Amino acid sequence: MRNLILALAAATALAMPAKAQDVTVAVTAIVEHPALDAARDGIKEALSEAGYKEGENLTFLYESAQGNPGTAAQIARQFVGEEPTVIVPISTPSAQAVVSATRDIAIVFTAVSDPLGAQLVKDMDKPGGNVTGISDMSPVADHIALIKEITPDAKSVGFVYNTAEANSVSTLAALKEEAAKAGLEVIESVATKSAEVQGATRALVGRADVLYIPTDNTIVSAFEAAVGVAEEAKLPLFAGDTDSVARGALAALGFNYFDVGKQTGEVVVRVLKGEAPGDIPVKVAAGTDLVINKKAAEKMGVTFSDAVLSRATRIVE
Known part of the structure; x- marks a missing residue:
């Protein structure tokens, strides 16, 4: 037993x-x-x-x-x-x-x-x-294509970043390469800490036609400061990460x-x-989502085309 x-x-x-x-x-x-x-x-x-x-x-x-x-x-x-x-x-x-x-x-x-x-x-x-x-690694070629599609008259892209973040330095190099192919100039502005983000963004007003915020942790941690400047200046602001769209970015194509x-x-x-x-x-990482923000578009003087609206994975109203 x-x-x-x-x-x-x-x-x-x-x-x-x-x-x-x-x-x-x-x-x-x-x-x-x-x-x-x-x-x-x-x-x-x-x-x-x-x-x-x-x-x-x-x-x-x-x-x-x-x-x-x-x-x-x-x-x-x-x-x-x-x-x-x-x-x-x-x-x-x-x-x-x-x-x-x-x-x-x-x-x-x-x-x-x-x-x-x-x-x-x-x-x-x-x-x-x-x-x-x-x-x-950000799909920067797709980001440049999106900027050209939504803001076709843009000639320059303002890039706000922290030079101490290696990922942002790499992204900048890739962005410059892709922007040059599309006939866009990249204008840099540096913020070494979150308290400097507003000033670094404001320094691009009148110099850049659109803003691009990469997946830079220093800048993204104070993202609303950049958004405030963009809205005040009616300067379209694109983000490198989709989570920033709900925080006020115009659009982002990312993970x-x-x-x-x-x-x-x-x-x-x-x-x-x-x-x-x-x-x-x-x-x-696998996967890219297109997220757009209608309220931000209105504040920044942008109208989304039907093609962009139909492709959007998510629309922030």
């Missing part, structure tokens, strides 16, 4: 799905704003769908550097000291801080435009070491950052299940 009970117990155990082991995932972002917050939430959703649930078998840590690179470095060292299973830095500055802090703990970065330029990995297909992740987070979370799950980060290729 005892052998029968043991056999039945063993059979039952084999029939039950394996429970995900207890893990700790530590997530950090350079600053809090809708796109990065959505990425964080997408990561958590992907973990949950894979059976890693907070309060059960998952400890989910989160820290924001509040826009301060020095704080990002402190958070990186703190996380390394806590020895989580995986660290997930969101944004280039946070990823650079974490990669500099450890070569032992698995790292899966996300929302990094140029992983090679930021020196996070040496090869996208074979990153090696303890690092892999998801890139959100749904919750989906980017989910794609990142799926890579984290692969690492949790035993794959080495260095063996997982760095991928560019």
